[in-house]
Amino acid sequence: MCADTPETTAPDYKSTLNLPQTEFPMRAGLPKREPEWLERWEKIGVYDRLRDKAEATPRPPFTLHDGPPYANGHLHIGHALNKILKDMVVRSQQMMGRDARYIPGWDCHGLPIEWKIEEQYRQKGKNKDEVPVVELRQECRAFAEKWVDIQREEFKRLGVTGNWDDPYLTMNFHAEAVIAEEFMKFLMNGTLYQGSKPVMWSVVEKTALAEAEVEYHEHQSHTIWVKFPVIRSVDATGARQSLRGVNVVIWTTTPWTIPSNRAVAFNPELSYGLYEVTAAPEENWAKVGDKYLLADNLAGEVMKAARVDGFERLQDVTAEQLDLMVCAHPFREIEGGEGEWDYDVPLLPGAHVTDEAGTGFVHTAPSHGADDYILGVRHGLKMTYNVLEDGSFRPDLPLFGGAVIFDHKGKEKDANKRVIEAMSGVGALIARGRVKHSYPHSWRSKAPLIFRNTPQWFAAIDREVGDGQDEYGKTIRARALKCIDEMVQWTPPSGRNRIHSMIEARPDWVLSRQRAWGVPLTCFVKKGALPDDPEFLLRDPAVNARIVAAFDAEGADAWYAEGAKARFLGNEYDPDAYEQVFDVLDVWFDSGSTHAFVLRDRADGTEDGIADLYLEGTDQHRGWFHSSMLQSCGTNGRAPYRGVLTHGFTLDEKGNKMSKSLGNTILPEQVVKQYGADILRLWVAQTDYTADQRIGPEILKGVADSYRRLRNTMRFLLGSLGDLDTVTPVAPEDMPPLERWVLHRLSELDEAVRAGYAAYDFQGVFQKVFNFATVDLSAFYFDIRKDSLYCDADDSLFRRSALTVLDTLFQRLTTWLAPILPFTMEEVWLERYPGEDSSVHLQDMPATPTDWQVPDLAALVERVRAVRRVVTAALEVQRRDKVIGSSLEAAPVVHVEDASLVALLRTVNFADICIASQLTLVEGTAPDGAFTLDEVKGVGVVFALAEGEKCQRCWKILPDVGTHAHPGTCQRCNDALG
Structure with missing residues (x-):
């Protein structure tokens, strides 16, 4: 009988095989299914349960403080990149044993929102200057509330976890009270002054602009x-x-x-x-x-x-x-x-x-x-x-x-x-x-700016701060520069030089803006006094306390209420002797103060008011990182963060800046609808976010292909683990060499994954795990062991060892990848653990023993893999030429010059490793015409067909097929059938 002719009289043995069984689909259907998992997480309260878990069993805290986006429009791809990176940080820190808290927030004051209201006024033919200031402020507040709700849902759709039910808003009454209180600390410590100097001025918006609000365009x-x-x-x-x-x-x-x-x-x-x-x-x-x-x-x-x-x-x-x-x-x-x-x-x-x-x-x-x-x-x-x-x-x-x-x-x-x-x-x-x-332009109106001398309020950064918090220096600049060098970890390290040079050379901070929507500069000046007069500014703790209490109860609109001046000055001062300042604070002062009302004041903040990490785009070296540093150095004497992580900007596939006019924008919503949020997250994980990133249709197709390959690995795991509970696990020391090598790789990889997540190197983590899953596992270990998993007797050492290793792999791959692919890993997890309250995101990455590492064995396996590459390449040539249809039809003769390597190969079932039915090892030089690979010296393969008949159960071609009790089987399958 020919080798490839099945034994027609043999029974159908398919039902006797342990073939993979899983309902886990190869087609993910992420756009449709991801919202279901979001609802599930909200229903079981994953974020709150993690906080309860930390309270019951204390864990080291980790706080990433959210830089507030403006609540004034739909998300763009830069928002998605930023929030996904933050989510990967929070999830990975949590799963590595920390109590990782994340309080999302929004910037609600300032020109971006007021400008939108003014646009609405202009469309209606309405003059903004004729609208009562409180009415304008209330419209700004309502506008911001609407966009907070919209953006919140858009961020959640990306799989971002956090305290979404109680975010921080700079327009919350308590936040406005604290911002005013923080401003008045500058008033009291002697760094606030009114000066007249040129500032970047927008004649369109009629206000001074901070450097971070300026962009440069070509101008004639x-x-x-x-x-x-x-x-x-x-x-x-x-x-x-x-x-x-x-x-x-x-x-x-x-x-x-x-x-x-x-x-x-x-x-x-x-x-x-x-x-x-x-x-x-x-x-x-x-x-x-x-x-x-x-x-x-x-x-x-x-x-x-x-x-x-x-x-x-x-x-x-x-x-x-x-x-x-x-x-x-x-x-x-x-x-x-x-x-x-x-x-x-x-x-x-x-x-x-x-x-x-x-x-x-x-x-x-x-x-x-x-x-x-x-x-x-x-x-x-x-x-x-x-x-x-x-x-x-x-x-x-x-x-x-x-x-x-x-x-x-x-x-x-x-x-x-x-x-x-x-x-x-x-x-x-x-x-x-x-x-x-x-030439400088406003980043909102896009109109050119002028340098204009106007009276403004400044924080003096080289004047000694009279607060006694001198650990890092006596002036704001000195404190900031020392914190940059000694207190803060910068990722990438170049961020340190960027912000250091900016703060080293910057002028005094312009705090005031001539606008309506914001926290007012809550101070009073004495009529007739000059700015350098000691009595020019009213400094009274009792007045300050009345302002803070009113703002906490009524919001900053209290400053504009009728009789506000007399109310705040109290009986101690004549209202007619003082002017009330109606400029509003630079919105960067608002966001720079968030550490006070988020980190310091909230129960889920931090004990010392310092965040473990701030994470934003590299432009925030002159924006939020900068203003937060100056503000905190002025009020607390040090930085509000211990670590700063920055990412670049997102470009199209050709490296061009995205713009609506060019038609090259990629919107997060579009990607999520077409591919799902996990594909967008995987794009983030695959890019070097420290530089500018590219995204576009072709790039996303490549990301989706990587996802499919990884999903296939997880599907094999799930399909093979169905009967794990029916077998006795095998201790590592009792396993065959191939399984011990897998555990060795797991232990090595566990160290690399934890180190990578700790360094926020998501690209490095994913590349290592992906290569392990697709190369070491799918293309090597799974390829070899599926024969034992399918065909060996249930109680065979090889099969039990393989199942033990598969379970070990499952526990680690799902938790290692959950921070990057939260939806997919939840789906994988629930396929095995479908309980009502089950979630991979309630798990920690399991500890992986270092004594699993056996470097000597690993080195031997790598030598075996090298020889295997020559054999599989040789068989692929025969398959391509249609000499064989499957590698199981082959019986290659493998010539190896290294005697020690031959001895090693004879200690393992090298035919199984090469997925050949039969294989002959020969010590010595390969004959002329043998197949070789340049990168593997001293190995040659001569092709031969396997002799015998095909086993109707495992499909191996062996001489003993047909000589056993069970018709058409080999010895191994006959024994397995009992």
Whole structure:
């Protein structure tokens, strides 16, 4: 009888096999089934039961403090990435033995929400300024409440666990009370002050913006080269004669700031010269004989821009000479100027000046630039207040009163044009043009911003904090920098350098915003007093306590109620003697204060008010990480977190930024509807989140394929474990080598998984577990052992050992993967443990003994696997050429040069390992024509067909088939049948 011809007279032995039996489907159907598990988790109260479990048996706490998203729209893919990462942290920490608490939260105040209400007003033709402030605030509150509810359901749909029934909201009354209380700590500790300095200002939103609210886009600006006539040198003999006709030339992209000029800056480290125009067209602004002071590296570019045909360098000009020079403002004695600009303009040294672009001299308007302001303070320059909140010049400014820089839609108007025309009229220009460059814009209105000098409230970060909490330093900056270096673990480590450099160089914190929706700056100033007067700010603990109590009971709207001033000041102060401040706090102060009303005040917070981890995108080094650090250092003397984890941004498949206009956005809702949340979570786990990630249809298809392979592994486990309860487990030391090797790998992997989760390396954890499941298990161990599982006698050592190992694998794979794939691992778990209160998420990762590790045995198995690869590759060639249909039809002859390796292979059933019916081992060099693999030296395979008949039970082809009591069986199957 041919080897592949079945014995037709033999009975059907299929019912005698232990074939896999499971209702676990290969098709997951996640979009439909995941909501069922969400309902189940809510019904049995998984999160609350874990808290009860920790209370009954104390566990070390772990708190990830949630950075609050704005409650103002549907989730985007960045939200999903962030919340899924947080969930993986919380779940993995919980399953590793911690009491991992997670309180989701929302930012509810601030411009993003107020702006939405204003848009609604504009659509209705309604003027926001005519709406009572409390009414506007109530509409903002209702808007935020609506989006909190929507986003909560969207986050839960992603499988994110947490205290969803009691999240924190910055607009809750207690939160508003604490935010005000935290602000008043700055009031009381001496770091709060009112100052006048330039801040990023949105004329569209009519408010100051924090750095974190600014984004940079390409913008076309005017460029002008302007002459500042040198009128004298302070004390140099003969200076008037030598400087006659000499002009310092500046270049600027903001002509509208020229009316506010107070100085010109130069860099003493640069090389400067005096240049004379020798040839130029008659109609040119730059005339023959004109003399310009310029940085040597930029002189040629300036002359080119001025269309000068010839010029000559007359002499060196030293820093000492420049330091003594005084210029006239270009508008000095201009007709109609009314003396506005008839003041001296000194040349001042400034390290911010470079010779990379421009002229080597920088026009300095202290009211309209950060470096300009610093230079102005250093040298006592006068501040100007020429620009109003709507982007227009003050009405009484000569020549330019009422001119507008940008209008309420962010469009450029007439201010630049009128200033340029005026300078042209007085002969102050030598060139003009346009330039496209990166320019600050509001991240909400997308309109360009201006630097504008306004009275604002600041927290002084270099002033000693009078609170006695000096462990990390005496000033906010010193405390923050020391905490960054000594208290906080940064993941990735580059985050430390990023935030350190930002805080090291940052100016004082602008706390105030000229808006309505937020927590007001709860302070009073004495009428008639100047900001540097000790009585300017009212500092009274009793007043502060009344404010906090009112806010706790009524919310921050109490500040705007009729009679609020008298109520809070009480009988001790005359209300008519004080002004009530109505600016609202920067929303970053709100979110920066969350540690106080979440970590400190809640029963499920932390004992010391410090979080184990803050986790947000890398942009939050200048946002929430930054403001939280400053706020806590100002009120608690140290950071509010021990660890900070950051992720990058999400791009499309080609690496482009997602935008609706490009049509390349991937919405979480779409992915969940098509694939299920676990596929989105698996995408997160497979990416290096510390860098920018890519996502798109093809990438998601690849993720789904990985998922299917992993699901197949779990399905095999479930199908094979059906009769585990009917067999006696085998102790590790009594198991065959292959099972002991699997336990060795499990023990190694357990260490790697725990270390990976502890380091938040989800990509590393998943790759290790996935490779183990698909390569070590599915493609190797399961492939070999399914024969024993299906065909061996129920009480055989091989089968009992394999089942013992499968159960061990099940307990670990489900708990290792549950933080990443919570829905799927719940489905797998319930397939085995379907109890009403059963859940994998109530389990811990089981302890895995280190004494399972047998490195010597593992090394031997790896040698066996290497030889197996040659054999299976050789058989695959025969299968491809249709010589055989199954590897069980083969009886390969394996030539191995290494005698010790041959001896090793003879200690195991190498034919079973290669899934061949028969196999011959030969010590020595393989003959010519034998199959070999370059990467496995000294091994060759000669193909041969198996001899005998096919066992009708196990399908092996063996010579003894048909010689036993049970027709058509081999010895092993005959014995199994009894």
